[in-house]
Amino acid sequence: MVRLQRMYWMCGDKKMKKIYLDNAATTQVDKRVVKTMVPYFTEKYGNASSQHLIGQEAKRAMEEARSIIARSINASYDEIFFTSGGTEANNFVLKGLFFENKKTDKNHIITTKIEHDCVLNSCKWLETQGVRVTYLDVDEKGFVDPNEVKKAITPKTFVVSIIHGNNEIGTIQDIEAIGKICKEKNVYFHTDACQSFTKTKLNVKKQNLDFVTLNAHKIHGPKGVGALYIKKNTKITPLLHGGGHEKNLRSGTENIPGIIGFAKSVKIASMFDVMRMNKLRDKLIIGILRIPGTKLNGATGNQRLCNNINICFGNIEGEAIGGYLDTYGISSSTGSACSSNTLEISHVLKAIKCTDLEANTSIRLSISKFTTEKEINYTLAVMAKVVEKLRKISPIKI
Amino acid sequence: MIEGYGNLVIEHFKNPKNMGEIKNPDAVGELGNPTCGDIMKVFLKVEKNKLGEDIIKDIKFQTMGCVAAIATSSMTTELVKGKTLKEAKKITNMDVARSLGKLPPIKMHCSNMAADALHQAIDNYEAKNK
Numbered sequence: 001m002v003r004l005q006r007m008y009w010m011c012g013d014k015k016m017k018k019i020y021l022d023n024a025a026t027t028q029v030d031k032r033v034v035k036t037m038v039p040y041f042t043e044k045y046g047n048a049s050s051q052h053l054i055g056q057e058a059k060r061a062m063e064e065a066r067s068i069i070a071r072s073i074n075a076s077y078d079e080i081f082f083t084s085g086g087t088e089a090n091n092f093v094l095k096g097l098f099f100e101n102k103k104t105d106k107n108h109i110i111t112t113k114i115e116h117d118c119v120l121n122s123c124k125w126l127e128t129q130g131v132r133v134t135y136l137d138v139d140e141k142g143f144v145d146p147n148e149v150k151k152a153i154t155p156k157t158f159v160v161s162i163i164h165g166n167n168e169i170g171t172i173q174d175i176e177a178i179g180k181i182c183k184e185k186n187v188y189f190h191t192d193a194c195q196s197f198t199k200t201k202l203n204v205k206k207q208n209l210d211f212v213t214l215n216a217h218k219i220h221g222p223k224g225v226g227a228l229y230i231k232k233n234t235k236i237t238p239l240l241h242g243g244g245h246e247k248n249l250r251s252g253t254e255n256i257p258g259i260i261g262f263a264k265s266v267k268i269a270s271m272f273d274v275m276r277m278n279k280l281r282d283k284l285i286i287g288i289l290r291i292p293g294t295k296l297n298g299a300t301g302n303q304r305l306c307n308n309i310n311i312c313f314g315n316i317e318g319e320a321i322g323g324y325l326d327t328y329g330i331s332s333s334t335g336s337a338c339s340s341n342t343l344e345i346s347h348v349l350k351a352i353k354c355t356d357l358e359a360n361t362s363i364r365l366s367i368s369k370f371t372t373e374k375e376i377n378y379t380l381a382v383m384a385k386v387v388e389k390l391r392k393i394s395p396i397k398i
Numbered sequence: 399m400i401e402g403y404g405n406l407v408i409e410h411f412k413n414p415k416n417m418g419e420i421k422n423p424d425a426v427g428e429l430g431n432p433t434c435g436d437i438m439k440v441f442l443k444v445e446k447n448k449l450g451e452d453i454i455k456d457i458k459f460q461t462m463g464c465v466a467a468i469a470t471s472s473m474t475t476e477l478v479k480g481k482t483l484k485e486a487k488k489i490t491n492m493d494v495a496r497s498l499g500k501l502p503p504i505k506m507h508c509s510n511m512a513a514d515a516l517h518q519a520i521d522n523y524e525a526k527n528k
Contacts, residue, residue: 315462316462317435317436317462317463317464317467318464319464319465320411320463320464320465320467320468323411323464323465324412327412336434336435336464337433337434337435338434338435338436338463338464338466338467338509341504343433343434343504345435356435357435360434360435361462392417392418393414393417393418393459393460393461393468394460394461394462395428395437395438395439395460395461395462396437396462
């Protein structure tokens with residue numbers, strides 16, 4: 001989300017509490033992850049393509065990392081292809097399949113109105129290349145209707161690409177139902193799981209997935225590394241040509257320290273953390289909703305990402321709320337027009353039928369496994385103060 | 399993006415001056431920005447000075463908007479409080495931005511509209527007191 005920005009410029013005071021509630025943007029790297037990465041910079045720095053000992057040492061570690069990531073989504077190690085992150089993986093699926101299908105009559109993509117910009121903007125570019133794209137609507141909680149997917153599929157459709165857990169409003173799609181439809185209709189199914197990975201179940205076999213986008217920095221791993229799951233025997237054209245890395249599908253010397261860190265972050269992810277985050281998330285949501293005139297954007301319970309809170313305040317602007325929160329050391333983000341480069345409101349909030357005013361007065365808070373109950377209590381206390389202050393000067397009364 | 403606000407902008411945002419409502423105002427101006435959804439309402443209390451000119455005795459803003467919208471509202475009140483209506487009419491959005499020091503370029507045309515809201519209040523006052 002381009003428009004989501006931490007307003008660090010107000011944190012001049014070093015002693016001030018720093019409460020990071022923008023984990024949907026990126027996360028703190030776990031110290032254990034850093035520790036496993038360090039030797040791959042300084043001692044085991046080999047190129048995995050080299051035949052000598054140091055090179056092969058790196059290769060072995062990389063292949064082990066590949067297996068760890070594969071196992072976590074019930075895939076096989078040779079179905080995981082490392083990339084530079086989620087954006088590259090999403091571009092790879094959509095454009096790689098487009099090039100692969102150029103000689104056929106397939107020229108149709110089905111996606112949704114609530115995808116990440118890297119999917120939407122790839123689709124927009126593909127439209128300039130003659131691809132027809134269907135952008136499915138979602139309901140007021142952000143759910144895609146699997147029946148709408150079914151209805152949209154034509155003999156020309158080459159891929160259905162639907163985000164798993166939404167980055168702005170946290171809604172988790174029923175990808176199993178959609179996967180089943182795609183299998184019946186014999187159409188490739190891709191999901192962008194950058195936000196949901198390790199937070200909710202991903203099982204490529206059960207959910208009939210042909211492609212899955214994963215990344216490290218949303219799960220306490222390093223930035224600049226991600227992966228694409230590609231189901232065995234699936235044909236796709238590479239975007240990067242070169243030395244033939246990643247079985248000729250993604251050339252470029254592998255980011256070994258990043259890959260090692262990525263696997264470690266997957267290994268230490270735990271469902272207990274998810275359960276704890278669910279509780280803290282709900283405490284924060286319930287606490288904020290006690291403020292009159294507020295409303296939750298997105299789904300609830302298990303159908304919402306365990307780290308995502310998105311609230312509409314009705315009559316005070318998102319960037320202003322974020323700005324005041326920042327003066328208390330709390331990092332948040334907003335989908336308001338004011339904070340975007342284009343002065344447009346969030347396309348996700350628009351898709352769930354928020355009015356412009358509702359979108360402009362919404363903020364997102366996203367917690368992590370490092371968030372404490374004390375921080376939630378502090379945030380709730382600050383939030384009440386900030387809202388009171390801003391509502392006093394707002395011309396719109398609630 | 400958010401970066402690009404100067405210290406004075408932040409100061410006015412954190413501690414906005416003259417915010418709120420005036421009971422029984424002599425004039426009110428209201429302005430909305432369709433682009434980014436900001437809304438500003440300005441209240442004026444007008445008095446005559448010794449020379450018989452209309453001066454702004456008191457001014458208050460209500461603003462629903464971003465950091466820049468709140469800061470420009472606050473700065474505008476500081477610039478015109480006590481000034482004659484004639485002088486206040488000459489103040490432009492650019493003057494407000496300049497007084498604040500640094501506004502990100504993207505905010506220059508959207509949130510920077512406090513002076514326009516003020517002019518509207520003055521126009522309303524003059525129309526009423528013709």
